[in-house]
Amino acid sequence: MEMADQRAENNVVSGQPQNSIADFAPPKEPKTKKFTIACAVLASMTSILLGYASLFIKENFNINDVQVKVLRGTLNIYSLIGSALAGKTSDWIGRQYTIVLAGTIFFIGALLMGxxxxxxxxxxxxxxxxxxxxxxxxxxxxxTVEISPASFRGFLTSFPEPR
Known part of the structure; x- marks a missing residue:
């Protein structure tokens, strides 16, 4: 016993902190917050906004198949403008507000189409x-990547992808 006490005394005297087993344990993962997961799920649902209305457009406007195909296909051309501006906009006003802006723009477009x-x-x-x-x-x-805890990041970012 005296030898162990001397070693402990020597460490205290030398100024070196004593380590316990708990100091070497791996860090605990942060608890998943329901709000974070809800925000990530809602943000990932933006891909649902594509193409459901075109099912009824042909009947209501009495247009031909070519016009429906042009209407559906031009979304990709039009969206080039949004993709060119999205990065700069998110750097300027932040990701959250860019998602709000995107929802607002889409809502205005949906009203105009409606x-x-x-x-x-x-x-x-x-x-x-x-x-x-x-x-x-x-x-x-x-x-989604920015707000997600590391343990759910992969799942939440791939959530809207087709399976």
Whole structure:
């Protein structure tokens, strides 16, 4: 016993801190917060915004198949504008506000498409919606990664991907 006491005394005297077994244990993972998961799930749902309305457009506007295909296909062209602006916008106003902006742009586009009296106005609404959709699809995964705990990050960022 005297030898152990001398070693402990020597460590105290030498100024070296004594380590316990708890000091060498791996760090505990942070607890998953329900709010974080809810935000990540909502942000990942931005990909749901694509293409469901086109099922009923052909009947309501009495347009042909080519016009429906042009309407559906131009979303990708229109969304180039949103993808070009999304990165700079998110750096300027932040990821959260960019997602809000994307939702607002998409909502305006959806309103324009919903109240469209003719095909040309419908295409204009599709243009606005396309910009908003790409804004959301560019920023939502980045925002999800930033707010997600490490233990759920992979699952939450791949949540909207097709299985």
């Amino acid at each position: 109240f469209a009296p003719n095909y040309a106005f419908l295409m204009f609404g599709r243009f606005i919606a396309g910009v908003g959709v790409r804004y959301a699809l560019m920023i939502a995964p980045i925002y």
